[in-house]
Amino acid sequence: MIDTLLIDCEQPESGVPDMIRRPDVGPRIMTVGMYDFDRVTLDDFRALLVSMHCDQLYLSGRRDRIEAFVRAGGTVLASGHVAWPFLSGLDHFQPIPDYRVADLEVRREREHPVWRGVAPQDLTFRRGVAGFYGRGWHRPPAGATVIHSLGPRRLPLDFSYALGRGRVLFHGGNDLWTYLGAGNSAERMIPQLFAWIGAGADA
Amino acid sequence: MSLAILHGGTYYHAEAILGARYRDRFERVIYAPDLKPGDLDGVGVLIVPDRLNPSLLRRHRPLLLGHLARGGTLVVFAETQAHAWVPGVDWTFRPTNFWWWRQQGATPAQRVVRPDHELFRFVDPAATIWHFHGVLRPPPGAEALMVVPPEPGGRDDGGCLLYDDRVSTKGRLIVSTLDPFYHHGSHFMPATTRFLDGFLPWAQAVARGEAVSPARAAASG
Known part of the structure; x- marks a missing residue:
């Protein structure tokens, strides 16, 4: 059953094609072109996935619509750096000037079903390169739960918060589906994301 | 003539194009969904930054080709599905x-083959090296500026990462599989910042008719 809407930005190495090909999650996803977003009825879905490649200026013009979807019980997963907030609770990206590898170390602040069994080390590094998962931070809204932070200053990286009857999961770095094919525990994020979506806002 | 650039409302275009470091380089910044006839009048060089949503570029193809037909320069970076438009x-x-750079004894596969090209008076060849997104086969008559050897897995015969094409249209095409705007705008991979530090002044010089390669100057002089 299709229950998740993904905005497609036509990036071949974005991980989206890999995710859609997976038999466990692919059949649950409908993609919509970035600029066809107005043609879909959000009420038909449980979740909306907003990738790092989305046109945030466009989405910020649809903020009321996205927010109404969440407040009515929907789930939004948004990734990337925020330049144009498109949902209550999202604030602008804050860089870490002249960061070093230690500043990019992902720290788990709170357990969350999407990251169960995922080693933070597998998020910090992809093939030995740090920074894909996060290289800056965002100020979470009051009442948010910080799931991961970055570096010794424990800057907020991933957090979740309630909005009306729905929920927002924000990840301040590269899309979680880019970790498909990582060959380590980071691959658990995508099936666990869909299990979490399926469990509903009460999970 | 002026230097113009499209942006796609992504966070990395916001940082790289609208951010303080480069914003003043561009006489015109156009939000790509809003591009309309007349917007490119007086534009000498138009940059299509990497990862601009290809659906917009296909939609605006007549305007972009019109710019070339008027003799303008179009710069197209990686992951824009340039082959489709x-x-x-x-x-x-x-x-x-x-x-690749993490492997012991690693040397980059990328090679600048035309260091005498006018671009490299502005861009240090070392600043062109991070990674790339696929390879190009330049059309006959175009100048390949950067190349890589065949992929070890045999997927391709090698190819070009950056070329200068003055033959395919009445204008000039600079096509590349590099993605500097995405990485600079993501605060990720400092070589891309060094690349843009040189590339954008060059693009500005081309737009103003100030950049001429030594070889061409000698030929015309």
Whole structure:
């Protein structure tokens, strides 16, 4: 059953094609072109996935619509750096000037079903390169739960918060589906994301 | 003539194009969904930054080709599916190796083959090296500026990462599989900042008719 809407930005190495090909999650996803977003009825879905490649200026013009979807019980997963907030609770990206590898170390602040069994080390590094998962931070809204932070200053990286009857999961770095094919525990994020979506806002 | 650039409302275009470091380089910044006839009047060089949503570029193809037909310069970076809308572009996918520099004794596969080209009076060839997104086969008559050898897995016969094409249209096409705007705008990979530090002044010079390669100056002088 299709229950998740993904905005497609036509990036071949974005991980989206890999995710859609997976038999466990692919059949649950409908993609919509970035600029066809107005043609879909959000009420038909449980979740909306907003990738790092989305046109945030466009989405910020649809903020009321996205927010109404969440407040009515929907789930939004948004990734990337925020330049144009498109949902209550999202604030602008804050860089870490002249960061070093230690500043990019992902720290788990709170357990969350999407990251169960995922080693933070597998998020910090992809093939030995740090920074894909996060290289800056965002100020979470009051009442948010910080799931991961970055570096010794424990800057907020991933957090979740309630909005009306729905929920927002924000990840301040590269899309979680880019970790498909990582060959380590980071691959658990995508099936666990869909299990979490399926469990509903009460999970 | 002026230097113009499209942006796609992504966070990395916001940082790289509208951010303080480069904003003043551009006489005109156009939000790509809003591009309309007349917007490119007086534009000498138009940059299509990497990862601009290809659906917009296909939609605006008549305006972009019109710019070339008027003799304008169009610069097209990686992951914009240029092969689907730019004349003469022949692109082959190659999986991105972003970790090559971590391997022991690593040397980059990328090579600048025309260091005398005017661009490299502005851009240090070392600043062109991070990774790339597929390879190009330049059309006959175009100048290949950067190349790579065949992929070790045999996927391709090698190819070009950056070329200067003055033959396929009445204008000039600079086509590349590099993605500097995405990385600079993501605060990720400092070589891309060094690349843009040189590339944008060059693009500005081209727009103003100030950049002429030594070889061309000698030929015309």
